[in-house]
Amino acid sequence: SILYYDDAFPGLFAAIGLSLIGYWATSVAISKTKDVFFSRGFKGRDLLKNKPEPIPESLGLPTAAVYMGLLFLLIPFRYFSSRLQGVYKTGDDWEGRMDGRGGFPHHELATFLSALLSFLSAIVLGFLDDVFDIRWRYKLPIPIISSIPLLTVYYAGGGGTSVVVPGWPGVLRRWIGSSILELGPLYYLYMSLLSTFCTNSINIIAGINGVEVGQAIVISLSLCLNSLLYLDSRAGMPGSRSSKELLRRHLLSLYLLLPLTAVCCALFSWNRYPARVFVGDTFCYFAGMVFSTVGILGHFSKTVLLFFVPQIFNFLLSCPQLFGLVPNPRHRVPRYHAETNCVYPSIQYFGSGDVEADKQLTNTSSRPLRPASTISTLVLKLLAALHLVQLDFYDKYHRRIKSTTNLTILNAILVLRGVHHLPDSTTHTKPFKGPHITEYGLWLHTMVLQVAGSCLAFAIRYWLAGIVFP
Ligand code: UD1
Ligand code: MG
8 A cells, every 4th residue: 555655645745835835825816916806896894893994805716716726736746646557566456457547546536627626616606696696596506506527426436325324222223224224316415415505604604704714724624634534544554445545535635625724724814803805705605615525525525514513503593594584684793882892693673563663673674574473483482592592572471572683603602602782772882781792702702613513523423423333
């Protein structure tokens, strides 16, 4: 297996070197292009600051461009060193013998190219979203379709479509009748949905400085560590086909993730609190697509999902708003209060039945407020019992909901920490009782959760899995 290392490790060293260059190149690219973005109208007001001047937006685009450049440059380093003729001296390279063209890793190159294709599609979609604010109904299916090349490569690579049934509690295996459940096409459906989930779930934990890039960095580092653990644990094993394949897949994941981590770190230095640039939807879609692609092509798409625990939580929490049970405004970010320089949960009002009184309450919306339906009331009361939302009521019996805090993880963190939403009047200047959290503090909370999520993922992957899947 040393021979295989000879072949693949130059790629790894090149990936490390290119990542270092990538960090520097991204910083330069952002500093040189941010004013151009600004002057072409790519700018946004920082909602959680006191200053009215906008700052440049969509700087995820130069970041993604540098990343793509790095991957293009990686190809010759990785593949020109591959032998074109003859099988390996150990004679156990199945691929080389099968296609009769020597040791050149055609399949791996196809894998790599299909990854580039899916990244490009995500970058285009993200940038179009920055320009046109695409509707949800169009945004959602696009990543599903653009994952088809990945799925084809997965199929060609002999990718499995079965899941192991947990051995504990024992009744599950008895019930299904086997320890392996063959999902077939459903597994492909799952993988294509993973692309659309990863791209959108990063985008909806957004709105405070550094949070989009921060979560991407934590996920990326976690996946790198996961792959490094594989390299380490498989290195000493005898060169069976399966261990070689595993090594190959985890090396590929490192080729893709190391440069991503580097460009994200550079972008972060511009986007962290107080932000000098915004990342835009381009970045969110692009980063999400890299994670889902790495999961699919590395044949560990279930593991990838483990590192998205906060995103899954945020998505589930958001569902009542995304699917129309609760009004969904353009922005759901926490609200800023200039006098205290702190952030507070933002809220949504429900109608009281009296249209004129409702108009005074919000004094902005021309649309009449809807009263909370029975099912919304039930769902919101359940969430309130879990301390994920704060409710106000019109009546003292707590029957008719007046307002709820927005259903995002950022607001939920504030609610859990006991930060109360602001009183109705915006001109309130007295300092509030109870805990205060600044934008930076909220960012820290979110990152701690993301890191805790990764620790949980490792625990599940390496410890719990051993118990449940003996
Ligand atoms: C998503 C969220 C939305 C959230 C928004 C914030 C859902 C369904 N959508 O919408 O609730 O308000 O992201 O990004 O959950 N901004 C800041 N500070 C930041 C980052 C962004 O103030 O650190 C503001 C800027 O005004 C920027 C705008 O958010 O211009 C970008 O919003 P955009 O990415 O277009 O929002 P969506 O992705 O549609
Ligand atoms: Mg966005």
